[in-house]
Amino acid sequence: MTPDFYALWQQQDWHDVQMHSMAFKREDVEVALHKAQRSISHNSQLKLTDFQALLSPAAEPLLVELATTAQQLTRQRFGHTQQLFAPLYLSNLCANECSYCGFSMSQKVKRRVLTAAETEQECQALKNMGIDQVLVVTGEHERKVGMPYFRQMLPLIRRYFSSVMLEVQPLHQADYVELRQLGVDAVMVYQESYHQPSYQHYHLKGQKADIRWRLECPDRLGQAGVDKIGLGVLFGLANWRTDATFLAMHLLYMQQRYWRSRYSLSVPRIRPCSGGIEVQHPLQDKHFVQLICAFRLLSPSLEISLSTRERAGLRDQLVPIAITSSSAGSSTRPGGYAVDPEALEQFSIDDNRSPVQYQQRLQQLGLAPVLKDWDLYLGRET
Amino acid sequence: MFTIADITLHSHLLMGTGKFASARQLTETVKASGTELVTLALKRLNLQQKNDDILAPLQQLGVRLLPNTSGAKTAAEAIFAAELAREALDTHWLKLEIHPDPRYLMPDPIETLTAATELVKRGFVVLPYCSADPVLCKRLEDVGCAAVMPLGAPIGSNQGLQTLAMLELIIEQANVPVIVDAGLGAPSHACQALEMGASAVLVNTAIASADDPVQMAQAFRLACQAGALARQHGLANKGGSEGSSAVASSPMTEFLEAL
Numbered sequence: 021m022t023p024d025f026y027a028l029w030q031q032q033d034w035h036d037v038q039m040h041s042m043a044f045k046r047e048d049v050e051v052a053l054h055k056a057q058r059s060i061s062h063n064s065q066l067k068l069t070d071f072q073a074l075l076s077p078a079a080e081p082l083l084v085e086l087a088t089t090a091q092q093l094t095r096q097r098f099g100h101t102q103q104l105f106a107p108l109y110l111s112n113l114c115a116n117e118c119s120y121c122g123f124s125m126s127q128k129v130k131r132r133v134l135t136a137a138e139t140e141q142e143c144q145a146l147k148n149m150g151i152d153q154v155l156v157v158t159g160e161h162e163r164k165v166g167m168p169y170f171r172q173m174l175p176l177i178r179r180y181f182s183s184v185m186l187e188v189q190p191l192h193q194a195d196y197v198e199l200r201q202l203g204v205d206a207v208m209v210y211q212e213s214y215h216q217p218s219y220q221h222y223h224l225k226g227q228k229a230d231i232r233w234r235l236e237c238p239d240r241l242g243q244a245g246v247d248k249i250g251l252g253v254l255f256g257l258a259n260w261r262t263d264a265t266f267l268a269m270h271l272l273y274m275q276q277r278y279w280r281s282r283y284s285l286s287v288p289r290i291r292p293c294s295g296g297i298e299v300q301h302p303l304q305d306k307h308f309v310q311l312i313c314a315f316r317l318l319s320p321s322l323e324i325s326l327s328t329r330e331r332a333g334l335r336d337q338l339v340p341i342a343i344t345s346s347s348a349g350s351s352t353r354p355g356g357y358a359v360d361p362e363a364l365e366q367f368s369i370d371d372n373r374s375p376v377q378y379q380q381r382l383q384q385l386g387l388a389p390v391l392k393d394w395d396l397y398l399g400r401e402t
Numbered sequence: 403m404f405t406i407a408d409i410t411l412h413s414h415l416l417m418g419t420g421k422f423a424s425a426r427q428l429t430e431t432v433k434a435s436g437t438e439l440v441t442l443a444l445k446r447l448n449l450q451q452k453n454d455d456i457l458a459p460l461q462q463l464g465v466r467l468l469p470n471t472s473g474a475k476t477a478a479e480a481i482f483a484a485e486l487a488r489e490a491l492d493t494h495w496l497k498l499e500i501h502p503d504p505r506y507l508m509p510d511p512i513e514t515l516t517a518a519t520e521l522v523k524r525g526f527v528v529l530p531y532c533s534a535d536p537v538l539c540k541r542l543e544d545v546g547c548a549a550v551m552p553l554g555a556p557i558g559s560n561q562g563l564q565t566l567a568m569l570e571l572i573i574e575q576a577n578v579p580v581i582v583d584a585g586l587g588a589p590s591h592a593c594q595a596l597e598m599g600a601s602a603v604l605v606n607t608a609i610a611s612a613d614d615p616v617q618m619a620q621a622f623r624l625a626c627q628a629g630a631l632a633r634q635h636g637l638a639n640k641g642g643s644e645g646s647s648a649v650a651s652s653p654m655t656e657f658l659e660a661l
Contacts, residue, residue, distance in 0.1 A: 061559070061561055061587060062561065099421020099610050101421060275505065279505070280504070387423060388422060390446070394445055397479060398479055
């Protein structure tokens, strides 16, 4: 058995990976592109080094070819469809101090943890909007918003939706086994950054400051047999090419070891929040597209989601190329749909279209919106 | 023409209903394909809603529905889905699909055989999606499956009949219809499968992902007709059709006959 991901990560030298990612030539990019195009009708899997070539500066002049191939692979695998979901924020309590986040414990904001009745009110509001797949989100507060709270809320939420995803603090393997039985279909745990100095720079206090606990979390999810595992980086914290390369390493490692799970990728870029920071490593739109296309070429079966952090115009361009799942009508505050629409957001959103408006736009783009593609009886066996 | 359970089908093309851009495109494509049997994923259906975007147009068309259990990773999940489908769609026909590998969607032979055994006992007409494994296909037939559906290549891969040598053995040995499912990328692949003696093929991605799905459905329809017709009337290079052992005469055979 190969070592687990934490050991693999420790063996890597960030600086070497960063230098390597700049050294590719146009020929390397063409080889990687050729392999990806070939994979449309042959078994032709890209290697990590092909992915790095596609991310490199040498690939920038070939962005059109990257996007065309990405689109072909996406359509072949996922058809002319787009999954729709909405986030459901239950709490903005947080025991961490992360300098980019509006929920950090030192932020002077009104804190709220939804009660059972409030949660049901929010679920009903989402259901009325036509939403059937939710991403349950909380700030990270183990003591007040931990397993006892999830045990209370998840069965309520589960009654309203055909698929429930979860984005909360990293938990123990046994907790994930229990969460599956409570109705969780997918768990997203984003690493934010694989660069230790940057990670420690932004994550100052709380359990989130423990990089190892977070890096090992996807292994715990895989061992618990969670059906869909979400990986991601918060772009803007460290060099994007290098962080993306580590993310790809993590993905390939997970796919190889936990072969029964599906994988989903999230590629948020830092957005302004209340009391936030200046972005050290901004990811430009052009590079953002390159990054998403490179992941599609690396893994045609990878689900890639895009949130309403991104503006409508860019989303409408990106979605047909490589995105398989997107949110609409999102509120990023607990109670934001029905209970207290005035509360503070975790981050500001940039696409304010309602689910109905967004579905109409998808249809214009030649994509069928898919609201339901899962059911409660799937994935419960442990 | 071929028969599954006691139903005779004239079209040798079965269609999948995923991946289409709209209900209208799906409807037009199904019509153009001439198919009489379409499969649909139970997990995609919203059974609480009257006008489901996939189910409603298919019901209007009047094609026979073959619900499938995609999403199931175990026999227990597939059996649960089958019961739901039977109740909701009023059909005891079932395409059994169990793929625990979400990357290549390879069917699990062990879970599939377990589920098929139970579902046949419960009165289902079971059409299992399976690997192109001749022994597995015999085992599935032995437990009472109404057909077997071995793969030509991974689902959605467009690679064609990569499992050709095994498919030949499966077809040779089968006492139930063999439907080549998955991996067919072009009408020529479908035609070849029927020339070989498959009873039918099931196609989704190659049609839904084409630039013009309606025209591609028509192309597959013609290819299936051509393949079935060729099979029926004795291919010159395949030693004749089933039951016909006519061999062309040659100077060598004349010599042997004179002995």
